[in-house]
Amino acid sequence: MGPERFTLDPGIRALLHHLRISVARVLRRAQLPAGVFAHGAVTMTVEEYYRFWDAVDAEAADPDLAVRIAGALSVEVFNPPIFAALCSANLRTAAERIAAFKPLIGPVNLDVTTARDGLTIGLGWPGEPPPPPLLVAAELAFWVALARIATRHEVRPTRVTMRLAPQPSATTTAYFGTPIRQAAADTITFSAEVAALPFLTEDESMWNFFAPELRHRLSELQASATTADRVRATLHECLPAGVSSINAVAGQLMLSPRTLQRQLQAENTSYQAVLSDTREKLARRYLTDRSLTTSQVAYLLAYDDTNSFYRAFRRWTGLTPEAARLANA
Template identity: 85%
Template sequence: MHTADAENYHGEMASERFTVDPGARALLHDLEISVAHVLRRAQLPAGVFAHGPVTMTAEEYYRFWDAMDAEAADPDLAVRIGRALSVEAFNPPIFAALCSANLRTAAERIAVFKPLIGPMNLAVTADRGGLTIGFHWPEGQAPPRLLVAAELAFWVALARIGTRHEVHPTRVAMRRAPQPSATTTSYFGTPIREAEADTVTFSAEDASLPFLTEDESMWTFFAPELRRRLSELEASATTADRVRAALHERLPAGESSINAIAGQLMLSPRTLQRQLQSEGTSYQAVLSDTREKLARRYLTDRSLTTSQVAYLLAYDDTNSFYRAFRRWTGLTPEAARAGGHLTMT
């Protein structure tokens, strides 16, 4: 099993700005939706797309998608968006993903750079059961239903463009699933289910189908610039934020030590601990908090056994995880699962 998680969100996210896909204006034109009307509904400047790259706060981004939904008044708009996507409309992080060998590699790459594109992060889980891509949104306001559905449709479009096969996911789920629609079910090949998380799952076979668009030299060209932009975004994060992000990447690989995390952040363990202390916390506190939040999330996925969750959190053995979970919650993982006690209080 392999998990890649780029989550690095906190309460201040709503004030941060994210780059809007430059193909949004062309996409609205192709969908025959008035850009001017959408911007007016969203209470955004009329000339927002006229002066180079567009950035919005999470709140503005949500208003933009709500306005698009209201203007179109089409319950199947997410499917129309998926069908309208093309290579030409993709921005650099997405185009770079198409340079990948297959959907799994593309998902793992996008998970790293998704914060550059919009207010969300991705959790990518790949094992023999398939490839699952989960979406994590800012705390507070729920994301627009159209935005979530369009993100799900995007992954289907990406898989089809890359492989030139009519790939269908094995499962599509949303926390606020829309009313059943024959058009949507036909596009995905399966109904959108109501669930505790927004996810799309592909079979292991489809996730490993070769991308005919693979171009490793083009990826080599894109990657340094994407990493530079991501570094600029992360520069404003606290040390605790950066440690959490590194832990999301390292824990599934079995690494939880301060030496491993400090090395990834290019700091000495002593400097890392000193910076955390200046923020009123410690490495052990951040590690414990991160593990608890991940444990609660992983346990909502009933396909994961308790021992697998312990492995993903880099515990030496399942008993160590049991002791930690009981310390956090007063319950065993099984009892928390059965009683629905997995939400952070």
Template identity: 80%
Template sequence: MAPKQFTLDPGTRALLHDLEVSTARVLRRARLPAGLFAHGAVTLTTEEYYRFWDALDAEAADPDLAVRIGRALSVEAFNPPIFAALCSANLHTAAERIAAFKPLICPMNLRVTFDRTGLTIVLHWPEGPTPPPLLVAAELAFWAALARIGTRREVNPTHVTMRRPPQPSPAIAAYFGTHIREGEADTVTLSAEDASLPFLTEDESMWNFFAPELRRRLSELEASATTADRVRAALHERLPAGESSINAIAAQLMLSPRTLQRQLQAEGTSYQAVLGDTREKLARRYLADRSLPTSQVAYLLAYDDTNSFYRAFRRWTGLTPEAAREGGHLAHA
């Protein structure tokens, strides 16, 4: 299957200008064509997308660049799905809409939860290379920017976490209204009250104008993915929540378990094979982070207990998790 492509909007060039960063130098560092933005919207693979953000980070050489990006964001620099989200009634509705269409513009899925404790947005990245820290921080900063643009109020998150947070910075703390703390996932939480504040940019007629085209593009993206790809993406979301059963994943994909298994068999695989492969790759990634205890890795992979994870990892590698860590045997198979 051809690699998935994600839209890097021409508005990115305006953002780089506002950041006083040379577009030409960033593209050169990222090994991307010099005329990338010459013909409107461009598409990048995950690898190219990550290279772009790594190059931007290196070119700017500013530890607080994510804050500058958050402050520089404007409606003009937004992709159509984000502009359409500003037509929503409030941040909660906007987050649900963005979660549906985010795969069009970034190699990432979002999980949105909303209850009395607040609106929490969790970033889920594809298996493979770790996303650039600047990209993660900028995605988190985006939510504060979106809330402020929509409500015209200085809305602050109540809680922000990153798996690899930046060094504490007065500028970052001032922007978010709180420090970015180390956590099991990349998340941002806003109070239920702030998430329900009305967007002054609400325009349902504009949303109705954008939505059909966005749905068409999303359908095309999903049609290009195999069933195994879709199962892996769903597992990335559901495993940390303790859900690994075919029933849970089939429900998320709006299929019956029997249909899901039949489609996987047609692709020469099975649910258990995809589950095992996904768990193994995630286990290698998690264990590479020595701050995560083995028991926590087992939890993130939805194992009932640590011993079950040990047995599975030994079956995959012939080693214990500790031996793999110490011996440097964590490269992806």
């Protein structure tokens, strides 16, 4: 998924101090260098990024920490992509802008869907390992905090879902206005009325000032990504829609299928190998969600029928999907 390293928000150190969480203890627990914040911007691999957030969660030992993190967000926090979002006209525009620049500040892609019944923001993560539940919950809570800061309304989402939903908490449920439900994806949905509420922080001139620099930084990150990384990221979006062909993926990447294959060969891989690897990792993740049937998993991986998925899964693991579920349990 995109570049191999991601920038940790520089404000995280101040945030941890604000939440009375020891930065030094978090770094030790995450097995990261003690001086990691001493030299300006901090970049981490996905694994390091996840270890950091797992360590924050363990150090705080607070089931409502995601809500506390969201509550610490203020309009004075200067993070260029987030500041650009606050300059937007409304939540829908802000979500689209952050979706474009989210790779600058973390290993997650945003899928923004506008429908008649509202605005849904979905979180897409690298295949393995799964993201820390705290990181997912904090990302979802962020959208509530952003909307409240920018509109000065106590807005609430209509639905919040997580693949690994936490135990019900009165504090967290009260913050969202709805319980976090177990589902196949990490999403938050706002009504159409909330999505269209005007942002009182709107400032198009500031957006025009920041946008060119953000685009430049994003292009530098994307240039550092391998072709295989870009294919995997595209497949994460295409497979649930039933699309798995090289022609479709190449079109999304604005390449010809022949050029895409040539670039993958230069990286000692192939489209079929990346597709198979991506499907396997997603299959293992989906099968941990017992609300999904095997046929639904096959559908999410863009297989024409369940038997094709069975054969592929047995080839990858030597097990049937049901046997793998029992082993995980």
